[in-house]
Amino acid sequence: MSIIDKFLAKRNGGNPTAEMGFTDHIEALRWHLVRALIAIIAGALIVFFNIDFVFQKIILGPANNDFISYRLLCQFGKSIGVDALCMDPLKIKFQNNELSGQFMMSFSVSFMLGFILAFPYVFWEFWKFVKPALKPGELKYARGIVFWSSLLFFIGVFFAYFLIAPFTINFFANYQLSPQFENIITITNYYDTMSDLILGLGIVFELPIIVYFLSRVGILTPKFMRDQRRIAIVVIMVIAAVITPPDWFSIFLVAIPLVLLYEAGIIVSARILKEKKLKEKETLDW
Known part of the structure; x- marks a missing residue:
């Protein structure tokens, strides 16, 4: 029996010959996806109807010198004697080169933020599809999985937006090979950087x-990890170096939480x- 057959059998209550077939499972999955998309x-509609505020205050937030992270990081840096946390004022101009x-x-902004807002429900729909394939004992240890998944996702989003994005944008916006070169960044490039970091x-x-x-x-074991x-x-250090400015402080700022997540x-x-x-031992004892 293939992995897919085993999964479908579990969704059928452990009976591979149950009435609900492969196409029925696909139909069930389709409706989960439809509800998640809705x-x-x-x-996205909530964001779109407030797009001016969202774009100016949220998307362009890290591009403004009065962004809260710049002020708080500078205050924290002064308190511990780390001047590197007080970043240079931004000198950044944007342009749109497409009609x-x-x-x-x-x-694009509406759908990205729409996905972020709807993430708990999207994951809940995914969980509803997977849940019937789990045994009662597995369900016992999966309680609260929607909450914890959503919490971890939002922690990652806020970590990227309030810490990583400011360092990344400030570094690249102020970096110049020559005073003759002026950084005029397309809004598409800026948004792509923000969305890649946040998502x-x-x-x-x-x-x-x-x-x-x-x-x-059984694919992963603690020994293997x-x-x-x-x-x-x-690998984590490489990822951190790719998505952050090339200075050690920023790299470690991203790498340390990722290492902690690995641990x-x-x-x-x-x-x-x-x-x-323990379960195998109980079975043998029985």
Whole structure:
């Protein structure tokens, strides 16, 4: 029996020959996706009808010198004697080089933020589809998974928006090879950078949840994750170097939370392995 067949069998209550077939499962999945998409569109409409405020105050927030992160980071830096936290004033100009650029940008921003707003419901729909395939014992340890997944996602989003984005934008906006060169950035390039950071870290912060599911199906083990820790740290440092300005403070600012998430994943995987061993022991004793 293939992995898909096993999954479908579990959704049928453990009976592979149950009435609900493959096409029925696809139909169920389709309606989960439709409802999730409706939630995203609803969130996107809320953003679209407030697009002026959203774009000026939220999307362009890190591009303004009075952005809250710049002020708080500078105050914190002065209190601990780290002047690097007081970033240079921004000298940044934007341009639109496409006829429909600003109009299409409003749709892109609306759908990105719509997805962020609807994420708890989107994940809940995904969970409703997967849930029937889990055993009662697995469901017991999956309580609150929608809450924890949403919390981790929003922590990643806020971490990217309030910490990583300001450092990234400030560095690249003020970087010059020569005073003769002026940084005039397209709104598309600016938005792509912001969306990659925000959605990227939001998804990366789901690492413990991903580890949980992979450990449940036996793909990941704590031993494997411990053995690959050095390689994982190198990969994390590379990722941090790619999405942040090339200075060690910014790189460590991103790398440290990611390493902590990896360590949290090891703890999650070890707990699941312990539960499996206890269950096997109880079965043998019986």
